[in-house]
Amino acid sequence: MHSELCSIKGNRDGLVITIMDSARFSEVLTTLDRQLKSAQSFFAGASAKVMLKQGELGPEQLDSLEQLLAVYGMTLDREPPRLQQPVSEKLAVERPERQERGYEPENTLLVRRTIRSGQSLHYDGNVVVLGDVNPGAEVICTGDILVLGSLRGVAHAGAEGEVDATVFAFRLEPTQLRIAHLIARAPDGKVTKPAGPEVARIVGNTIEVSIYNH
Amino acid sequence: MGKVIVITSGKGGVGKTTTTANIGAGLASLGNKVCLVDTDIGLRNLDVVLGLENRIVYDLLDVVEGNCRLRQALIKDKQYGENLVLLPAAQTREKDAVKPEQMLELVKELREMYDFVLLDSPAGIEHGFKNAIVGADAAIVVTTPEVSAVRDADRIIGLLEAAELYEPQLIINRVRPDMVRKGDMMDISDIDDILRIKILGVVPDDEDIIVSTNRGEPIVNDKRSKAGQAFRNICRRILGEEVPFLELQERKMLNWFKKILSGEAR
Known part of the structure; x- marks a missing residue:
């Protein structure tokens, strides 16, 4: 179910880029690039935050993320990415109707x-x-x-x-x-x-x- | 450097101006230098409550527009002189005549001169309110025990937090212990349950307030008045003292007994 490596979503604080696993960072970048390309200039001018489900991101990784976003006219909110506890798989399996x-x-x-x-x-x-x-x-x-x-x-x-x-x-x-x-x-x-x-x-x-x- | 406190409520008619006047006079009587600023442009009345209406020459707008020097516009109080001054609002102009940047500049200057700068905010959440909160370090929200006033106070607290004025404090005004006791009026815990901010004071409803307001003399130094006592306690709490809350729900018998004992009519 975590087939998506990363996602871009808007909430009341602005855009949030959720990264499932920082260990596959280069894949994340490629996926993100593809997603942003398909969205064309929809996100231009927006500032995005990073949410991390697993692992951590170093400054260089944040740098490359920032560069990628800049290509699409976006800025990166560089506050330390929040680590979000992944929802337990068991819970998700138990309630498949969800x-x-x-x-x-x-x-x-x-x-x-x-x-x-x-x-x-x-x-x-x-x-x-x-x-x-x-x-x-x-x-x-x-x-x-x-x-x-x-x-x-x-x-x-x-x-x-x-x-x-x-x-x-x-x-x-x-x-x-x-x-x-x-x-x-x-x-x-x-x-x-x-x-x-x-x-x-x-x-x-x-x-x-x-x-x-x- | 002084502290700048905005006194606001959202709903009109809950006693912002009376509260501002009494806290100002109370702080001044405790030896602080206080400046009151009426930011309710077009509907000023802090000057009336203080009985200073006939001394106004220049107002807030004259100051920000450079028609006079700041000191020329400050009106000294009848009782406290230099220690309590008022910067009146303009009566003949509209609220948007002042810009937030001008307010900020003005407050910055006043803060250098006084221990406390109290800003009396207009009712509502529009331009005038935004002007009033722009330079403040802290906020006091005034409400009465009415559902509509509490609702508006809640709205204001949300807006204050959005403007990064965190931890506003609450004054609950015009509480009638007899009605609370009968369950006909929201009690303090009902209000606290919704607003959940620190309560700075509870002021009982007091007919003497109307008299004092009309006369232009703050009630805060009237030793016989319960409302005056409540305002004195609020001032001490602002200065950082721990003061227990007034016992409002005195029983009738007890009052009657007290009267006889002290031999005076309360």
């Missing part, structure tokens, strides 16, 4: 802060928030949403029609919850506060919230 979805399980954005009112996060993949999603904020993504805190804003999981997507939160008190094409909102009047973690998913033709037990 592969049939439109996104890969490892395509997950980790947000290490609270998303506040007026802030909006769009992402192609899953989103994990280490903080709260406050009222007036929204998280919209094509995969699952996990909030390790309180979800009080608007969450839209499976935004491209993925009916298997779920929304999980330690305290699930959203203003509005959307999964795929369905919309749910909190009942009017006094609402009892959830006692613990809850998860929302589509059951039949409605969004159902249940206490989370793994």
